[in-house]
Amino acid sequence: MKIIHAADLHLKKFYKGRLPLEISNKLLEDTWRTFRDVANFSNEVDADIFLIAGDLFEREFFYLRDLRRFLNIIEDIKAKVFLVFGNHDYLSKDNLFLKVDLPENLYIFNSELDFYELKDLNTRIYGISYDSYKFKKDFSDVKLDKNFINIGLFHSDLKDERYMPLDEKFLREFNYVALGHIHKRAKVFNNAYYSGSLISLSFKDEGERGIIFLDDEKKTIEFKNFSRRExxxxxxxxxxxxxxxxxxxxxxxxxxxxxxxxxxxxxxxxxxxxxxxxxxxxxxxxxxxxxxxxxxERNLDFEIKDKYILDLLGTFSNSDIERDAREISKNYILEQYYGI
Ligand SMILES: [Mn+2]
Structure with missing residues (x-):
């Protein structure tokens, strides 16, 4: 079994950013192209399962034509695609995904913990979507059937009360947990990973970006770089x-x-x-x-020769506050009397 784990595409995020519109638009096109690259990769490696762990899009900037563009890519993916929504694309009644016919290979989780069973792979995919920008659930009583391979798909900060915190006991129930929300890729436990955002979205997101590729036969979990720019x-x-x-x-x-x-x-x-x-x-x-x-660069001794001023500056002590005060006075004098 082969699994693709992607998260945090934040489609159309850049319209909100500080970058010039022309640059934002190029980065936005990068996101689309990168997602297409990942879809092609999924087909090349013959992946069975394609997981998207939330924050796929920005609610206020994602229109029907964007949804169509996204679904066109999904339709070309041979794997079964699973999607949960996070704090940026939460599943309220006005979510566009509820208004259109979806491709057969796309499954979206609602806002109660649920699973989808893939019989031929003896695998259950668990997931849950946010129904609001803040979301919390109690999973303390959840016990999974260990006769199946159990995979979790969650958008979570792990600790922050606003973003569906998850504890270790719950995460340990799964064979693999695909996490989204944190933009830097990370291994939480041997069985739980953040793939990181699909592409870098700001100067806070330094380094390579991409997806996690899990190959169950080879027993490998590897990060695949899909960065077009950093x-x-x-x-x-x-x-x-x-x-x-x-x-x-x-x-x-x-x-x-x-x-x-x-x-x-x-x-x-x-x-x-x-x-x-x-x-x-x-x-x-x-x-x-x-x-x-x-x-x-300013050299006090060189610039100021007036004994009266040097004596004045000499009266400050070397404590932090007085040193700062001396700098301010010195700069003021240089500006006012020496025109520097
Ligand atoms: Mn998030």
Missing amino acids: FINLEIKIDKDMTFSEILKKVQGKISTENLYRITLKGVSHNKREIESFLRENLSAFYFEVINEITE
């Missing part, structure tokens, strides 16, 4: 003797064209603002943003 936080140290083109070269050398970068500039320089604008004009990347944390 979000990368980059820290660049500026040395004060560097020229603008040397800085540009240093940054450009760390950039590959398909990724998204948040570049934090560090170090000391006389040209804090010019460095930033030079980079903004000359750097090439799919997308980048700059956080400028360069310290502007």
Whole structure:
């Protein structure tokens, strides 16, 4: 038996984000293309079961044409597809999935714990969908029939009361638990995994993204990378003797064209603002943003020669508060009297 475990596609999430619309739209198309890639992979490896562990879409941005597009992909999948809804796509009466005819190979769990039995595989798939953006159930009395292979499909934070917490005892009932909600892939127990989000959705989602592929005959559970691009936080140290083109070269050398970068500039320089604008004009990347944390160099002894002012600054002690106060006073004096 072979299983695909995917989660957190958040279709159309990007319309809410801070990224420019043009970039958001490209990322959205990435999600669709990546999902199509996973569907193809599922057919290539001849998977039996395809699990989607919630937050497939964003309720406020998912329209009928998006649903059709999703179902077109599902129809091409040879495996039986199981879906639970999470906190972003919860199953209330207005959920679009309840308004259309669904492909025969798609099964959606409602908001009571239930199972679907695959007789030829001697397997039961358990799942439950949220019926609201907050959802909690008591599973403490659940006992499973161990004559079957039992698989759980859940959208859960495990601990957070708002997102269907699950305890270890319950999770241990299953042969495998496919979890969704946490965007970073993770192994919770030997039998319970988060696949992570299908693609990266923000600078909080660093690293590769994809699905988990479980092969029961080979006894393997492996993460498969389907990333088309990654979000990368980059820290660049500026040395004060560097020229603008040397800085540009240093940054450009760390950039590959398909990724998204948040570049934090560090170090000391006389040209804090010019460095930033030079980079903004000359750097090439799919997308980048700059956080400028360069310290502007000022030399107090060199700039201030007035004995009265030096005496005044000398009256601050070295405690944290007074050191800060001295910096503020010093900067004020430099600005007001020396025009720096
Ligand atoms: Mn979620």
